[in-house]
Amino acid sequence: MTSKIIGGGQKILVVDDEHMSDLMRSVLRKLETDGFKPVVVAPEGEHITGEDYEAQALFAMEAERPSAVLLDVRFGEYDSDRFKGLSILKSIVDRDGSMPVLMFTQYTQGPYRDTAVSASLSVSASVDFIDKLASPEEVVLRLRRLIGSAPGNIKIGSLFELDPENAAVYAVSHGQKELIREIQGMKLEIFNELASAMYRSEGELVPFSRLERFSDGEDSRASLRVRIRELKVSLGQAVNRQFGANELIINVRNRGYRMVSPED
Amino acid sequence: MNWRMLRVLIRTSEVVAGIGLLLIVLSIFVGESVSAGTLWYIEPMAYIGAGVFIVGAVTTIGVYQFSARKNPVGISDDRTWSQVTQDYFDTFAHDIGRPLRRILGKQREARALLNETGEVSPHMVAELLDEIENQAPNFRLMIENVRVLVDLEDQRAEPAVEPVDVAAIVRNVSDRYRPIARERGQDLVWWCEPSEFGLVYGDGSAFDHMITNLVDNATKFADKHIEVRLTRTEDSFLVRVWDDGKGIAESHLDHVFDRGWTPELSARAEKQSSGLGLFIASTLSNRCGGELLVESQQANGTGEHSTIFTLSLPLDNRSLVSG
Numbered sequence: 001m002t003s004k005i006i007g008g009g010q011k012i013l014v015v016d017d018e019h020m021s022d023l024m025r026s027v028l029r030k031l032e033t034d035g036f037k038p039v040v041v042a043p044e045g046e047h048i049t050g051e052d053y054e055a056q057a058l059f060a061m062e063a064e065r066p067s068a069v070l071l072d073v074r075f076g077e078y079d080s081d082r083f084k085g086l087s088i089l090k091s092i093v094d095r096d097g098s099m100p101v102l103m104f105t106q107y108t109q110g111p112y113r114d115t116a117v118s119a120s121l122s123v124s125a126s127v128d129f130i131d132k133l134a135s136p137e138e139v140v141l142r143l144r145r146l147i148g149s150a151p152g153n154i155k156i157g158s159l160f161e162l163d164p165e166n167a168a169v170y171a172v173s174h175g176q177k178e179l180i181r182e183i184q185g186m187k188l189e190i191f192n193e194l195a196s197a198m199y200r201s202e203g204e205l206v207p208f209s210r211l212e213r214f215s216d217g218e219d220s221r222a223s224l225r226v227r228i229r230e231l232k233v234s235l236g237q238a239v240n241r242q243f244g245a246n247e248l249i250i251n252v253r254n255r256g257y258r259m260v261s262p263e264d
Numbered sequence: 265m266n267w268r269m270l271r272v273l274i275r276t277s278e279v280v281a282g283i284g285l286l287l288i289v290l291s292i293f294v295g296e297s298v299s300a301g302t303l304w305y306i307e308p309m310a311y312i313g314a315g316v317f318i319v320g321a322v323t324t325i326g327v328y329q330f331s332a333r334k335n336p337v338g339i340s341d342d343r344t345w346s347q348v349t350q351d352y353f354d355t356f357a358h359d360i361g362r363p364l365r366r367i368l369g370k371q372r373e374a375r376a377l378l379n380e381t382g383e384v385s386p387h388m389v390a391e392l393l394d395e396i397e398n399q400a401p402n403f404r405l406m407i408e409n410v411r412v413l414v415d416l417e418d419q420r421a422e423p424a425v426e427p428v429d430v431a432a433i434v435r436n437v438s439d440r441y442r443p444i445a446r447e448r449g450q451d452l453v454w455w456c457e458p459s460e461f462g463l464v465y466g467d468g469s470a471f472d473h474m475i476t477n478l479v480d481n482a483t484k485f486a487d488k489h490i491e492v493r494l495t496r497t498e499d500s501f502l503v504r505v506w507d508d509g510k511g512i513a514e515s516h517l518d519h520v521f522d523r524g525w526t527p528e529l530s531a532r533a534e535k536q537s538s539g540l541g542l543f544i545a546s547t548l549s550n551r552c553g554g555e556l557l558v559e560s561q562q563a564n565g566t567g568e569h570s571t572i573f574t575l576s577l578p579l580d581n582r583s584l585v586s587g
Contacts, residue, residue: 022368022372023368023372025373026376133368133400133404134440135397135440135443136372137443138436138439141439142436145432200435201435201438201439202439203438203439203442203453204455205453205454207457209458252453255491255493
């Protein structure tokens with residue numbers, strides 16, 4: 001039996017006997033688009049069973065050192081492999097208790113999920129579950145959160161880029177990045193909060209209660225409003241645009257602010 | 265008293281009755297008469313055995329009758345009726361999911377081709393593809409609702425208790441429904457206060473299911489805006505799902521959580537949904553030691569209209585579960 005390994009770099013180990021299905025291909029494509037390198041475990045030979053996937057998965061874990069594992073619960077048509085993924089999960093967490101595993105299954109809830117959780121919690125593994133019918137975007141989002149690694153830079157559409165490590169916001173034009181010097185101090189903190197929330201979840205709003213620590217004066221809400229306005233002006237000037245009330249940073253019915261990707 | 269304890273009690277009383285019988289039988293061989301013509305004429309061991317047997321037998325019968333009253337299906341099998349049915353529906357869910365996976369796969373391949381080559385670009389086709397995609401969460405919810413319904417029939421089932429990142433659940437559900445809301449021209453936002461929400465103890469899959477049903481309901485009736493807000497008090501957490509839909513008439517508010525009730529039902533129109541989502545969410549919330557409330561405002565001259573579902577659940581559910 002031989003093994004076919006696809007991909008390299010920052011790797012996601014994909015252990016699923018349906019990896020050639022259209023549905024899984026759309027997930028693999030999305031992973032690649034988002035900068036991940038899927039490493040597909042695909043044992044070759046006749047009468048492939050869940051055992052073959054388990055052996056290959058454990059071998060690939062050692063050989064490829066993936067950042068996370070995307071694992072199916074059900075393997076093959078044999079009854080004995082009905083929940084083979086749970087046994088593979090146990091083997092994975094036994095080998096590396098810190099390995100993030102996203103279980104790609106339709107048993108996201110109910111007793112089977114509990115079984116899987118109890119199998120994994122004993123070693124404090126980082127395990128999450130996602131429905132097999134989830135969209136590729138949702139799969140990648142969950143995987144990204146599970147790994148817990150924010151990207152080096154957070155892109156805000158095609159116009160801006162935040163470099164949290166160097167505390168810098170850039171305007172991007174024709175592949176060239178130019179530092180926006182006006183955005184620093186509290187304005188940078190606000191930008192960072194909003195951009196990080198957007199990165200975590202597109203619909204996440206940052207409530208006033210969290211943002212008001214970046215404002216001062218007696219009326220912190222008014223102070224925050226001024227800072228946001230200044231922020232939008234600085235960002236607009238950097239790309240020769242004027243961002244309206246419903247663009248880039250939006251006040252959502254006086255609950256808080258939300259960042260949205262600007263249109264090109 | 266839970267069912268595990270009842271089983272143990274039945275087994276124990278059966279063993280006691282058995283020991284009583286054994287003592288009676290053994291008394292013939294190993295005992296001796298104390299004195300003829302007295303109470304101990306036959307054998308003291310036999311009297312003791314008879315007493316032990318009666319206590320064991322009466323307890324066994326009593327516990328059986330008690331359990332039969334609470335559980336008409338019986339508990340003779342280790343697997344409950346609900347577990348058997350659950351197994352059936354899990355297989356059913358898998359079978360119904362397979363063709364759906366194929367449809368979704370083809371649809372996404374077609375979309376990729378459309379994007380890459382531009383050769384297949386009729387607007388209608390793209391709309392159809394979007395429609396198929398956006399039906400997926402509905403199918404997922406339908407499948408899950410059937411499973412939870414069966415689960416709810418089992419009155420003995422206790423909610424699981426585990427550490428749960430409820431903010432992550434709200435985020436995941438919001439992410440899942442955001443594209444659907446966008447397709448319907450709605451803006452779905454969510455947030456939690458405090459931002460570092462921390463863990464709660466409860467049934468994570470039940471939380472997920474309740475919140476999913478509430479958000480799914482909001483996307484069906486909202487006009488332009490949906491908000492999902494997670495907050496906490498000293499001993500509970502609240503998930504508040506707000507939408508700016510046309511609202512629910514006050515006379516209908518009492519029926520919102522009835523099984524099978526939909527707004528179309530009261531308008532004598534064709535039902536657009538199963539009417540199970542809110543019933544399930546409400547029943548699950550009670551089982552988890554919480555409650556689900558609804559407030560609604562219909563446009564009365566002011567133009568303001570909205571509906572708010574507030575799910576309130578204990579921060580720590582460990583005391584709810586016995587054993």
